[in-house]
Amino acid sequence: MPRFLQGWLADVIRFSQQRPEVYKTRQRPIYSLKRNIMVKKSEGKNPIIAEFKRKSPSGLNVNSDIIEYVKFMEANDVAGISVLTEEKFFGGSYTDLERVAENVSVPVLMKDFVVTEKQINTAYSLGADAVLLIVRILTERELISLYKYAKSYKLDVIVEVTNEEEVEIALRNNFDIIGVNSRDLSSLDLSLEKAERLLKLIPSDRIKIAESGIRTRDDIHRLKNAGADAFLIGTTLMQDPNKIKELI
Numbered sequence: 001m002p003r004f005l006q007g008w009l010a011d012v013i014r015f016s017q018q019r020p021e022v023y024k025t026r027q028r029p030i031y032s033l034k035r036n037i038m039v040k041k042s043e044g045k046n047p048i049i050a051e052f053k054r055k056s057p058s059g060l061n062v063n064s065d066i067i068e069y070v071k072f073m074e075a076n077d078v079a080g081i082s083v084l085t086e087e088k089f090f091g092g093s094y095t096d097l098e099r100v101a102e103n104v105s106v107p108v109l110m111k112d113f114v115v116t117e118k119q120i121n122t123a124y125s126l127g128a129d130a131v132l133l134i135v136r137i138l139t140e141r142e143l144i145s146l147y148k149y150a151k152s153y154k155l156d157v158i159v160e161v162t163n164e165e166e167v168e169i170a171l172r173n174n175f176d177i178i179g180v181n182s183r184d185l186s187s188l189d190l191s192l193e194k195a196e197r198l199l200k201l202i203p204s205d206r207i208k209i210a211e212s213g214i215r216t217r218d219d220i221h222r223l224k225n226a227g228a229d230a231f232l233i234g235t236t237l238m239q240d241p242n243k244i245k246e247l248i
């Protein structure tokens, strides 16, 4: 873990490091998120990854039925489903991941603060098709090692960046899927302008996913013009699932 992390981020990493591994025999084929994004794009749709999260440090607090939500999103042709499995700050669980993977046939992202191989073992065995690695919370050596580890399971890996320096790390390591987060993980400030700036730095041979703060078709349009291939949307869809129909 990088030494400069403080406050809630340091706490979330400590909890993540201590998380027990869950092992089960995987019951599901691997669905490629990367391929599905390209398919939806070629069909002229906005490739959306719909996220299920009950609560968040930025103030979300909703109580929806997880299976109803993910089945509704699948029926509305999303490119994938993201399940927030972090417990303390987001109210998620590995059980949520397992239940979602059992109930949909689209790619499923385990969205968490992944800092150990045990978390990747759990993601794979419970049926996730992709994991997220956050550059901000890992040293470069840890990032490369966890990336290779996840790839050894044939999982897709979204490498998340929030500033220019992190984009540089993602590019020099040739990571193929890069998530650009509009939210600053410490201050929680959202800036689509920053996301547009960072997206433009990433060559078009990478899959670029715009994450956080997306509310309208105009937001998608802006981010798409800056080079985004796909859009990860949580809060807006949790507050009003029907919005998927106008965003897709």
Ligand SMILES: O=C(O)c1ccccc1NCC(=O)[C@H](O)[C@H](O)COP(=O)(O)O
Pocket (backbone or CB within 6 Å): 051, 053, 056, 057, 058, 059, 181, 183, 184, 185, 188, 211, 212, 213, 214, 232, 233, 234, 235, 236
């Ligand atoms: O959601 C938060 O408040 C949050 C705060 C700090 C670090 C991460 C956070 N969320 C994780 C995510 O990356 C988002 O859940 C995801 O991009 C969707 O964002 P949104 O559509 O804004 O809910």
